[in-house]
Amino acid sequence: MVNGQSIIYRAEQVIRKLPAKLDYKLVLLENHEDNIILRDGKVEKMLRATSLSLAINLYLDGRDGFFYTNDLRPDSVSSFIKTAFETTRLLEPDESRTLADPARYYKGGGPDLRNFDASLSEISPEEKIQLLRETAAEVDGSDKRIISMQTRYTDRQHQAHYLISNGFDQSEQSSYCTLTSIITVEGEGGQHPMDGWGESRLFFRQMPRTGIAPVALSRTLRKIGQRPAPSGRYRMILESPCAGNFLQPILSAMNGQALQQRTSFLWGKLGEQVVSPLVNIVDDPLQPGTRGASLFDYDGVATKRRELFTDGRLMTYFIDTPMSRKLGMAPTTQGIHRLIMEAAPLLTRERSGEGLAILVTDFNGGNCDPATGNFSYGIEGFLLEDGIIVQPVSGMNITGNILDVWKRLSHVDNDADPWETELIPTLTFEDVAFSGC
Amino acid sequence: MTSNRKDVYSDIFAENTDISSMVLQDGKVSQAQQVCLHGAGIRTVQGTETRYAYTMDLSEEELRKAAKSVGTAPIPGPSPNLSLVGKGVDSIFPEKETSPLPCRERLGEGLGALAVRQFLLDVEAKARALDPSVIKVKAYVSQRMQEVQFAASDGTSFHDFRPRSSLSVSIVMERGGKTQMGFASRMLQMGGEFFSDALIEEVVSEAIRRTDFLFSASQIEGGEMPVVMAAGSSGILLHEAIGHAFEADFIRTGDSIFTGQLGKQICHPSISIVDDGTLPGDAGMLRYDDEGIPGQKTVLVHEGKLNSFLHDRISARHFGVKPTGNGRRESFRCPPIPRMRSTYMLPGQATEEDIIRSVKRGIYAQSFTNGQVQIGAGDFTFFMKTGYLIEDGRLTRPLRDLNIIGNGPEALRRISMVAGNLRIDHSASMCGKEGQKAAVSQGLPTVLIDKLIVG
Numbered sequence: 001m002v003n004g005q006s007i008i009y010r011a012e013q014v015i016r017k018l019p020a021k022l023d024y025k026l027v028l029l030e031n032h033e034d035n036i037i038l039r040d041g042k043v044e045k046m047l048r049a050t051s052l053s054l055a056i057n058l059y060l061d062g063r064d065g066f067f068y069t070n071d072l073r074p075d076s077v078s079s080f081i082k083t084a085f086e087t088t089r090l091l092e093p094d095e096s097r098t099l100a101d102p103a104r105y106y107k108g109g110g111p112d113l114r115n116f117d118a119s120l121s122e123i124s125p126e127e128k129i130q131l132l133r134e135t136a137a138e139v140d141g142s143d144k145r146i147i148s149m150q151t152r153y154t155d156r157q158h159q160a161h162y163l164i165s166n167g168f169d170q171s172e173q174s175s176y177c178t179l180t181s182i183i184t185v186e187g188e189g190g191q192h193p194m195d196g197w198g199e200s201r202l203f204f205r206q207m208p209r210t211g212i213a214p215v216a217l218s219r220t221l222r223k224i225g226q227r228p229a230p231s232g233r234y235r236m237i238l239e240s241p242c243a244g245n246f247l248q249p250i251l252s253a254m255n256g257q258a259l260q261q262r263t264s265f266l267w268g269k270l271g272e273q274v275v276s277p278l279v280n281i282v283d284d285p286l287q288p289g290t291r292g293a294s295l296f297d298y299d300g301v302a303t304k305r306r307e308l309f310t311d312g313r314l315m316t317y318f319i320d321t322p323m324s325r326k327l328g329m330a331p332t333t334q335g336i337h338r339l340i341m342e343a344a345p346l347l348t349r350e351r352s353g354e355g356l357a358i359l360v361t362d363f364n365g366g367n368c369d370p371a372t373g374n375f376s377y378g379i380e381g382f383l384l385e386d387g388i389i390v391q392p393v394s395g396m397n398i399t400g401n402i403l404d405v406w407k408r409l410s411h412v413d414n415d416a417d418p419w420e421t422e423l424i425p426t427l428t429f430e431d432v433a434f435s436g437c
Numbered sequence: 438m439t440s441n442r443k444d445v446y447s448d449i450f451a452e453n454t455d456i457s458s459m460v461l462q463d464g465k466v467s468q469a470q471q472v473c474l475h476g477a478g479i480r481t482v483q484g485t486e487t488r489y490a491y492t493m494d495l496s497e498e499e500l501r502k503a504a505k506s507v508g509t510a511p512i513p514g515p516s517p518n519l520s521l522v523g524k525g526v527d528s529i530f531p532e533k534e535t536s537p538l539p540c541r542e543r544l545g546e547g548l549g550a551l552a553v554r555q556f557l558l559d560v561e562a563k564a565r566a567l568d569p570s571v572i573k574v575k576a577y578v579s580q581r582m583q584e585v586q587f588a589a590s591d592g593t594s595f596h597d598f599r600p601r602s603s604l605s606v607s608i609v610m611e612r613g614g615k616t617q618m619g620f621a622s623r624m625l626q627m628g629g630e631f632f633s634d635a636l637i638e639e640v641v642s643e644a645i646r647r648t649d650f651l652f653s654a655s656q657i658e659g660g661e662m663p664v665v666m667a668a669g670s671s672g673i674l675l676h677e678a679i680g681h682a683f684e685a686d687f688i689r690t691g692d693s694i695f696t697g698q699l700g701k702q703i704c705h706p707s708i709s710i711v712d713d714g715t716l717p718g719d720a721g722m723l724r725y726d727d728e729g730i731p732g733q734k735t736v737l738v739h740e741g742k743l744n745s746f747l748h749d750r751i752s753a754r755h756f757g758v759k760p761t762g763n764g765r766r767e768s769f770r771c772p773p774i775p776r777m778r779s780t781y782m783l784p785g786q787a788t789e790e791d792i793i794r795s796v797k798r799g800i801y802a803q804s805f806t807n808g809q810v811q812i813g814a815g816d817f818t819f820f821m822k823t824g825y826l827i828e829d830g831r832l833t834r835p836l837r838d839l840n841i842i843g844n845g846p847e848a849l850r851r852i853s854m855v856a857g858n859l860r861i862d863h864s865a866s867m868c869g870k871e872g873q874k875a876a877v878s879q880g881l882p883t884v885l886i887d888k889l890i891v892g
Contacts, residue, residue: 397892
């Protein structure tokens, strides 16, 4: 149970005494976090904090107000809610703005998700600093080109208690810790290439104690000598850690708000094959011991495994209760918890290593038009010839239409990091337009 | 942290912020938000080591607990009473004088909820009156009032009120079965006086103009070419190409590509660039930064020479220079770090017509959505939403959705013409760094960059 839970029930009492009957959603959020940065062997920054706050949604005859405060003294909460009520009363009614159907709520009895490390806030800063020192020591002094090395530890315990007026009263909790190493080295022509590597776990005792800084150093050193490759059409191999970025415009276009505002290039395409048949993506929030696991969403709606794309067909949109009413569609859930792109073994061929290709290891800016899907993204990575790295590249753009490029997906690897919330493996796309020198 | 208290600098930043917003969608103002942030952050710095804790409970007991957890040094008097208006907060530092309230009386109140509702309805009406192909209007009004009290162990203290208002409008238009979406916004440090019919006219017209433009615009095959940056929001070039790399925390660690370049000629002598915290009403204006340094204007590049970096107290102490008033934080939850304010280039001698006429084939970049930079390599990008192809010195084909890439120092060296038409852009620009957002602005006269990669 969340500490200070009495706050939420006190807030409920204040709402019940308001001079109108209204629905409400109250969420009490409690977070503990530690952030420690070690730079060049010394502690540079240390932040320890606990925060408690209250989020309130008021629904009054189709009027919907959202309110958030961290001033939780009884008098302050009471006066905040009264002001919130007055503001909500001034709004215009919109009959779509209601709470979710209680029949869809999580009713309890779900599995233990095993995703909360209760001991995290009790582990001493000294022990966390020791982990940082061990991580940094792995590469300390190992290469004269190192200009600076930052090693960062972050952990977070999150607890939330939900109270919704039409019959939802549940708590959830989760935690994670992340260890990251970022290294800058002396490059060519006065450049200072920088890269990093990080690992996340749910429990402190699961954190890897070796390997992070060496990977960060190797990723940084391989960037020395980056320059644009000639413009042209290349096979694009998108490395797993950044592959999820290339899926984001498609996920955004599945959002009910974008559909309702007619700013989605996926409008009217439900059930159609919109991308390569190699694309099989699910949202699976119910796997215990994983990041993103959750028994219900922010509206209290019970989560379940959902197919987003099956053999390239668009299987669902993200439709919450208000958008469901506006669009005349059945509600699904608000968004994604744990995204998994699955390999399609029967269709996946060995990735071809012949000819020229560009291995993209990171994106650098760019955007995608939500209405058309036309995009232009900056990239960096490596030019490959017959599968061998011949030049580190940067300062290049890829352009095209996002659905067209996803139709040219030719290979799905099986190397996604299982500790992430989005498990997108390395992907290969054919015939992608790159602009460079 | 050692026990030598003389070396320890400490400060406390107490904040009470109210943010209210309303949204118009589908012809109705049916959504509102209010946010109250209340708390204090306590920091100690010894050398380059920072310890930071914050609390949302401003009772003396909790403040003392937070101070103890970071090993704070004593903060001498006189410094402000930490009682925030209306909150009755007790100071952890006894016998303090109450500081004057410097600006509240001049600010006036924000716009009330009823008036905001009508304002948003007027936005919708204006959009539909201007163009019958408008099918959706979404408008968002936000008003923020941040009250800050600050005291430091070196005797610095201040008490400030920081209002900020913004209007954002997105328009969807439909023609011949095709839809396009455009966007415009404004953000200023103002209260209720921000809202006017003129503002509606300006922002809605701009959003419609940009949306209309998209129907006829297209992408082009990319490559290296000259880029003319139009006056105004093209200041994103300075923000991404050099601004971040001039933030002195990146210089202190050696990460920035501009490390070691102070005093050196880095671009043409006709170019001077400033970062300014003194522009009245500008989103980046600061009477004091978030560690008590008075607002000021910092000359980054003077006649082509690198003149100064952007310092907070930590980097200034490291380099033995005065802080430049760039220590900013998103809220009491975050320690301050060097951030930009309003970054712009001073006007030159050319005219925009001269510059366009000088280009055989290139692009004229007009409006932008986002950008970013890699500090070490200096590679920056910004996304051009609208612009034109230049052919034989004339604007020809409308262009859209192009990412422009360059290297900061190289791009600066390749600026060969600067016009006299400096314009500061007041769109709602929020800059992100280390998970913290800061309101900024930027500006540029029309300039020619001889070569950038356009995609």
